Amino acid sequence: DADVTQTPRNRITKTGKRIMLECSQTKGHDRMYWYRQDPGLGLRLIYYSFDVKDINKGEISDGYSVSRQAQAKFSLSLESAIPNQTALYFCATSDRQGGREKLFFGSGTQLSVL
């Protein structure tokens, strides 16, 4: 079973619709992240959370919101989707191991906004 699970894997929606992408993890990590990936732009950080009461904006948070419902769950919402939010979205987790903290990614959600 996957340690970091994202649902759905694919989603097609229309402009103006509200969309929620969900992420759950069984790794027991405190830190969770949402990234989007666009061709030629690499991975860009949307939001991150270091525990249930901690939410932080990343590089490109406009148009997005998040909720950390529990240590294991971190959801990303698009309140009113627009076509330039079409992208591959990844959830990731990490655990502090001194300096060697690294990211573990989910399988991704391909979102298309028409």
Add this chain to the structure above:
Amino acid sequence: GQNIDQPTEMTATEGAIVQINCTYQTSGFNGLFWYQQHAGEAPTFLSYNVLDGLEEKGRFSSFLSRSKGYSYLLLKELQMKDSASYLCAVRPNFNKFYFGSGTKLNVKP
């Protein structure tokens, strides 16, 4: 801001050696990471450097020069399954990771 540069695409032959470069300019430095990403899949961790020098792990090695803001990933004895994108990421502080746009490696027979 943070700037991380890598070549967009490279091609190499099965059995050969290839070096993928990464240069960075960031507001701080607490580690450089390399990830592998096959098409349509999640990135997976390959290597970590925080001190200058070479880290070797099987067929893959990663080098760091902090004074030059430079790293490279060296892949030896290339196999067809090494065809993937390779992402360079820098952690300026202990809160965030910043990624380059990735280098797509094509391995040909």
